[in-house]
Amino acid sequence: MSPPRALPFAEAVELTRTGDVWVFRGASIADRAIRAVTNAPVNHVGMAVVLEDLPPLLWHAELGRSLPDVWTGQHQRGVQLHDLADAVCTWKQRYGQSAWLRQLVGPADDGGVTAEMEDAVLRTVARFDGRPFPTTRGLVSGWVNGRLRRGTAAETVFCAELVAATYTAMGLLADDRPRNAYDPGSFWSGDDLPLLKGATLGPEIPVDVPAA
Numbered sequence: 001m002s003p004p005r006a007l008p009f010a011e012a013v014e015l016t017r018t019g020d021v022w023v024f025r026g027a028s029i030a031d032r033a034i035r036a037v038t039n040a041p042v043n044h045v046g047m048a049v050v051l052e053d054l055p056p057l058l059w060h061a062e063l064g065r066s067l068p069d070v071w072t073g074q075h076q077r078g079v080q081l082h083d084l085a086d087a088v089c090t091w092k093q094r095y096g097q098s099a100w101l102r103q104l105v106g107p108a109d110d111g112g113v114t115a116e117m118e119d120a121v122l123r124t125v126a127r128f129d130g131r132p133f134p135t136t137r138g139l140v141s142g143w144v145n146g147r148l149r150r151g152t153a154a155e156t157v158f159c160a161e162l163v164a165a166t167y168t169a170m171g172l173l174a175d176d177r178p179r180n181a182y183d184p185g186s187f188w189s190g191d192d193l194p195l196l197k198g199a200t201l202g203p204e205i206p207v208d209v210p211a212a
Contacts, residue, residue, distance in 0.1 A: 006208040012101050013085050016056050018121060019104035019113045019170070020048040021163060021187045021201065022088060024097040031097070038160075040185025044097065047163045048084060049121055056084040059125065059166065061159045063133050066090055071129045078132040079157050081125055092209040100204040102187065106172075107197040117170040124169045131157040160184045172199050 007015075016022075024044040025031070034043040046060030057070055060082070065075045067082045067090060091097040106113045113121075134156035157165075157179075164182035167173040172195050185191055189203055 004203070004205060006206040007101065009085075009088070009207055009209050012205070012207045013056055013088075015103070016048045016050060016084060016101065017104070017112050018048060018050045018118060019106055019167075019172070019199075021102045021104070022046050022048065022058060022084075022207075023100050023102065023184060023187055023204065024091050024095075026091075026095055026097040028096065031095075034184070038183035038185060040183045041188055041190065042100075042184045044091070045159050045163050045184040045187045046087070047166055049081065049125070051118070058082050058084040058087040059121075059162065060087070061131070061133055061157050061162045064090075064095075066094065069129065071125055076130055079128045079130060079162055081129060088207070088209055093212060099207045099209050101207055102189070102204055103202040104172075104199060105202065106199045113170065117172075120169040120171070121166060124166045128157060128162060128165065131155060134158055158183075160186055163187060167195075172196055 031043040049057040161179040
């Protein structure tokens with residue numbers, strides 16, 4: 001079977017809806033370390049937030065502070081809400097990351113998310129925006145505890161934990177697993193992500209992001 005056709009970047013941004021996930025894979029030492037620690041095929045994941053009067057946004061957690069946070073208007077590390085096109089281009093052009101889009105087929109009549117789920121997303125943004133990214137030691141500890149289904153009281157938030165917490169608030173994931181039980185690979189098709197409300201995530205669509 002031939003690999004799926006890469007989607008032009010502008011088309012991918014246009015198709016993105018709230019709840020879709022963007023996953024990334026890079027070749028840096030940090031990228032490889034995250035994949036080794038979490039045993040995942042990808043090292044970063046974010047969730048799209050698409051509201052009526054705003055451009056598509058990417059809700060994720062990262063160490064960098066190169067883009068302004070849409071929620072606070074400031075440059076900050078950790079949990080951030082970014083212009084999606086700017087964020088994906090940054091991850092490609094500055095960090096050398098390949099990107100894939102997975103579209104959420106949700107419970108709304110049009111296959112997307114409901115108004116109640118969008119409200120839950122905004123409450124989650126208000127709750128988590130600005131939380132710090134974990135240290136390497138904290139990431140390892142959180143991943144080990146998560147595999148043992150033990151939660152952590154740490155205020156830090158890893159990218160996959162953020163998406164899992166948002167999905168849980170939307171009612172798409174059960175709350176019987178701590179958020180640190182998830183890693184970026186949890187949102188890759190090789191993992192059996194138990195979504196609720198009849199929701200599913202489509203296959204990974206490679207996105208042709210401009211290199212410069």
